[in-house]
Amino acid sequence: MYRIGELAKLNQINADTLRYYEKNGLLKPSGRSASGYRVYNDADAQQLRFILRAKAIGFSLTEIQELLEIDHNRAQWACQDVKGMVEAKAVLIQTKIDELVQFRDSLQHLADACCGGPESAEHCSILDALEANS
Amino acid sequence: MYRIGELAKLNQINADTLRYYEKNGLLKPSGRSASGYRVYNDADAQQLRFILRAKAIGFSLTEIQELLEIDHNRAQWACQDVKGMVEAKAVLIQTKIDELVQFRDSLQHLADACCGGPESAEHCSILDALEANS
């Protein structure tokens, strides 16, 4: 049994984050104390670790909600559903990687063409490239 | 001489975006018509292309503002200042790429271990991995 601050500290997050997760349907404490304090049990703590692990992997909170729903009703889902979600996410990430690689290459291209010296930037090739008509 | 809608259309952006750029000090129209309409000249149009090109490369509007400032005062800056900015940005992007590659590998790892079949997810290795204690 944990109080909110305790559970937060154990997982190195902010108590506000736990309230936020509750408001968004990700983690509801199993009970409340007589005075209204949130009380989390071990199952709650485990679910929180599920959430944080999935987040670290890169899932959004909305996606995590879907994963939790599946996890709580495993019998009603097929392995391929879950694998499909993960693979779709992988494709998205790959797209993002490709974009960034292209971006990095553009930058590298600009930097490579620049003398990089202490001279005035009057004729800087980088600025010229950005100025260029066309 | 262009009016806001004209310049926007030519560059395939929204007129609101031009007003937003003005508010944020990126592009001030060189004048106003008698009735208060924004009037952009060719130099303005060229600066807009500078902005859009830098944005396509991946710079944030704040960074573009810095680039513009340098561009407008080239004599006061050295090539190495500009090159430094570009290279710093490249390092940041590389870091982001590394993170995403790691994320993608994590996902791939999960997906590879999953049978992906039409069977119930009762014993899905992906969900198990997220559930795992430790």
Place this chain on the structure above:
DNA sequence: ATAAACCTTTGAGTTAAGTCCAAGGTCAAC
């Protein structure tokens, strides 16, 4: 008995880069 450290709720603020809306003024065509 009181101070410190915790908890409660509601609601607003944060970042980035726009996008949309309302209420109204202007311009060109027919």
Place this chain on the structure above:
DNA sequence: GTTGACCTTGGACTTAACTCAAAGGTTTAT
């Protein structure tokens, strides 16, 4: 002389995932 397309301003809204503040109640230690 009146549509319709354009323009003006100010301000609110969007997404994601928190984070903070205010005003007050509870618990724990001294």
